[in-house]
Amino acid sequence: MKNDATFSMRIKNWYGHDKNFARLLIIFILVVVAFSIINPSKFLSVANFQSMVYQFPEFGLMSLGVMLTMLLGGIDLSVVGMANLTAITAASTLVAFVPEGASDGQTMMVIVFAVALGIIVGSAAGFLNGNLVSRLHIPPILATLGSQQLFTGIGLIITQGSSISRLPAMYAETGKTLVAGFIPLALFIFIGAVIVLSIILNKTTFGTSLYMMGSNPVASKFSGLNNTAVTNKAYMLSGTLSAIAGLIMLVNYNSAKPDYGSAYTLQCILIVVLGGVNPNGGFGKVGGVALAILILQVLSSGLNLFPTISNFYRQLIWGGVLLAVLTLNYFTELREKKRISTSYKDDKPKETAKA
Amino acid sequence: MQEEYILKATDIIKSFAGVKALQGVNLEIKKGEIHCLAGENGCGKSTLIKIISGVYSLDSGKVEFNGVDQTHQLSPINAIMNGIQVIYQDFSIFPNLSVMENLAYNSELMQKRKFVNWKRFRAIAEEAVSKINFNVDLEAKVGTLPVADKQLVAISRALINNAKLIIMDEPTTALTKKEVEALFRIIKDLQSQGIAILFVSHKLDEVFEISERFTILRNGQNVKDGDTSELDSDKFTYYMTGRHFENKHFTAEVKDEKPVLEVRNLSCEGDYQDVTFDLRKGEILGITGLLGSGRTELALSLFGLKKPTSGKILMDGKEVKLTSVQEAMKNKIGYVPEDRLTEGLFLDQSIGRNIVISELKDLSSRIGMIDQEKRQSEVGRWVDELKIKVADPDLPASTLSGGNQQRIVLAKWLATNPKVLILNGPTVGVDIGSKHDMHAILHELANSGLGIIIISDDLPEVITNCSRVLIMRGGKITGEVDPLQVTEADLAKQVTDVAVNG
Numbered sequence: 001m002k003n004d005a006t007f008s009m010r011i012k013n014w015y016g017h018d019k020n021f022a023r024l025l026i027i028f029i030l031v032v033v034a035f036s037i038i039n040p041s042k043f044l045s046v047a048n049f050q051s052m053v054y055q056f057p058e059f060g061l062m063s064l065g066v067m068l069t070m071l072l073g074g075i076d077l078s079v080v081g082m083a084n085l086t087a088i089t090a091a092s093t094l095v096a097f098v099p100e101g102a103s104d105g106q107t108m109m110v111i112v113f114a115v116a117l118g119i120i121v122g123s124a125a126g127f128l129n130g131n132l133v134s135r136l137h138i139p140p141i142l143a144t145l146g147s148q149q150l151f152t153g154i155g156l157i158i159t160q161g162s163s164i165s166r167l168p169a170m171y172a173e174t175g176k177t178l179v180a181g182f183i184p185l186a187l188f189i190f191i192g193a194v195i196v197l198s199i200i201l202n203k204t205t206f207g208t209s210l211y212m213m214g215s216n217p218v219a220s221k222f223s224g225l226n227n228t229a230v231t232n233k234a235y236m237l238s239g240t241l242s243a244i245a246g247l248i249m250l251v252n253y254n255s256a257k258p259d260y261g262s263a264y265t266l267q268c269i270l271i272v273v274l275g276g277v278n279p280n281g282g283f284g285k286v287g288g289v290a291l292a293i294l295i296l297q298v299l300s301s302g303l304n305l306f307p308t309i310s311n312f313y314r315q316l317i318w319g320g321v322l323l324a325v326l327t328l329n330y331f332t333e334l335r336e337k338k339r340i341s342t343s344y345k346d347d348k349p350k351e352t353a354k355a
Numbered sequence: 356m357q358e359e360y361i362l363k364a365t366d367i368i369k370s371f372a373g374v375k376a377l378q379g380v381n382l383e384i385k386k387g388e389i390h391c392l393a394g395e396n397g398c399g400k401s402t403l404i405k406i407i408s409g410v411y412s413l414d415s416g417k418v419e420f421n422g423v424d425q426t427h428q429l430s431p432i433n434a435i436m437n438g439i440q441v442i443y444q445d446f447s448i449f450p451n452l453s454v455m456e457n458l459a460y461n462s463e464l465m466q467k468r469k470f471v472n473w474k475r476f477r478a479i480a481e482e483a484v485s486k487i488n489f490n491v492d493l494e495a496k497v498g499t500l501p502v503a504d505k506q507l508v509a510i511s512r513a514l515i516n517n518a519k520l521i522i523m524d525e526p527t528t529a530l531t532k533k534e535v536e537a538l539f540r541i542i543k544d545l546q547s548q549g550i551a552i553l554f555v556s557h558k559l560d561e562v563f564e565i566s567e568r569f570t571i572l573r574n575g576q577n578v579k580d581g582d583t584s585e586l587d588s589d590k591f592t593y594y595m596t597g598r599h600f601e602n603k604h605f606t607a608e609v610k611d612e613k614p615v616l617e618v619r620n621l622s623c624e625g626d627y628q629d630v631t632f633d634l635r636k637g638e639i640l641g642i643t644g645l646l647g648s649g650r651t652e653l654a655l656s657l658f659g660l661k662k663p664t665s666g667k668i669l670m671d672g673k674e675v676k677l678t679s680v681q682e683a684m685k686n687k688i689g690y691v692p693e694d695r696l697t698e699g700l701f702l703d704q705s706i707g708r709n710i711v712i713s714e715l716k717d718l719s720s721r722i723g724m725i726d727q728e729k730r731q732s733e734v735g736r737w738v739d740e741l742k743i744k745v746a747d748p749d750l751p752a753s754t755l756s757g758g759n760q761q762r763i764v765l766a767k768w769l770a771t772n773p774k775v776l777i778l779n780g781p782t783v784g785v786d787i788g789s790k791h792d793m794h795a796i797l798h799e800l801a802n803s804g805l806g807i808i809i810i811s812d813d814l815p816e817v818i819t820n821c822s823r824v825l826i827m828r829g830g831k832i833t834g835e836v837d838p839l840q841v842t843e844a845d846l847a848k849q850v851t852d853v854a855v856n857g
Binding site for chain 2: 203204205206208209211212215216218219220221222223224225226282283
């Protein structure tokens, strides 16, 4: 009998864990169906899907970065800055080191070097954020707001405010390769990142440490976790992911500029919160965030279908949705807490009777 | 006609989502008496108080204040109007405001004043503290005061509103012996002013010392009430828990004369000086002292969280530098911290994760992949071994009672396979039954060869469970006693003796 009880509890619990995912899946299907009905010829077109598939890995990868820091109870407002700094580094390397009339082999070598350099720069930027938070104990929101300005500023000085273009054509060509003949490279990388991250979060000590430290940093210190290292790693990974996003932006725009993608910051935070990550840290899953990325992309492309809704409304809509999701989360959490505390509290009379 | 009872609660029933927290409880308090409400955690004490003070609504039953039926008017304001004041465990004070502001704020609010008059504030505050002869700087921020003073601020505030009955919810939890004595004097003094006190506690010695009558609850039901003089310690424990316990003195079987831990002239400026002691395998060493005696700082140094300024620590005869928790763990030292809720547990995270968090490295491959099967079996092993009452290890740790939560913290450290385990206040806020179980576990662990240090100001605890007891005062070890030779009163004197302390 006891086994039965724990078994049904387990199912309930599993359902409780995935309720968020189920809810997001329903939202996703609803928006896709809605836009397909409203404007099937445009929304269901190949061109629309192609543009979506190329776009969302950009902010999708940044969102995954924000997610890691938010699991720690922090935030990363500098993802766009790190992406642009990476793109600018890679772009200026490409422009500077690919001589006129270079052979394909030479160009490819420079591309590999530029990509590697870009990823190193992005990761180093993230490592800087990590240290500001872990060693100097600067509140993450201020540390990364400051570093966002810093990274953008560095980009501005390198580019003198204009964009770096006229990249070797090979960069964009390589970036648009279809893996296995049909998956765009950007999408492939994004899927890879989602898989790697979910393995990291679910199966590794670092993942568990991240969740644990996110819910109680004092207890994690007393439990022998190295809080400094965990924080540094999380922010550095956020930098690495943003760097990859920056390299994808460089493919898509074929140029680099310090103010590209400035709307992505808020969008990333919206995605992470919508995806079910607790802004106070400790809870959230990659699956939820990945779905939230898709939802945002569909919404964003869907809005383009309405010529009457100008781009000016976009900020208003994202901001409104973010606050609405936060409000909704507040109430569901409240209900959840009540449910847990009333149904499982073991010091209730019935249980102590056995003591 | 003069009504005999200030408070009469009859047949109170209250359920939370189908679970009956109170199943027809009665409580009667005479005017001007000191009444003790006792029972283990979760027996319904707090629920009952919150019904009286109007925080919770009752399902059925009757509540009378001064003989007037108030069952349908119960609310926090109504309780205050009737002279019933509750001092909760957290005191409900504003740490960022001064003593004066804290004291005067409520009455200002009640009079719906819109502007602040500092003179009036001061007058109200001065009158309030004078009622209990409480010497305090009215300008001091309450957050900076010691716990005992915070409590006095809360008591003073209660007195402003013409209290007839003050309910104190476990007022002694965070106090040292001496502060408790001071509190008791104030309670007696309040009684002489005609104020009744309802003293909520699960500590037997306090119930004996302070109260005239008592009510004991168990599992949401009245078990016994009457005059305290009829009560003795065995009966009290039995009424509270429904179990009989023997208080067996622990005797160590020292396995190895060579000490596992040696501390030599360890000092940390401003916290403790010149601490020297040995710990052998199989021993339980007690360190007792007041709050601020340096006991916690010493423990933190032994766990790598506070760097000593001089002296040596040796493990198995080799000197070790404990610069971080990770270093301490490498040297097989475990620490069950003082504050379970903030330092020991990840309340919102699953029970399983809480258990394995410190041994993750041992459960995973070189690249950090956790072996899920090993993890599951580790969790199951510790749940069984420490008899943790768990419906499902995937539920958050917050769903457990204090005693079971403490077992989880203990399990976390035992899982790291330590040679030395330091426990700081291992049974604070744990009920009697769980406390006995916890002690039994520690005895077993010592018998299996672990070196254990218990840091506690619960004197009966150190006397019955330790093989040796060190006394710490003003940052120094001032003596060592044999628990079999010393009485509690003796030990209390040594711990607090101001004359020797200078």
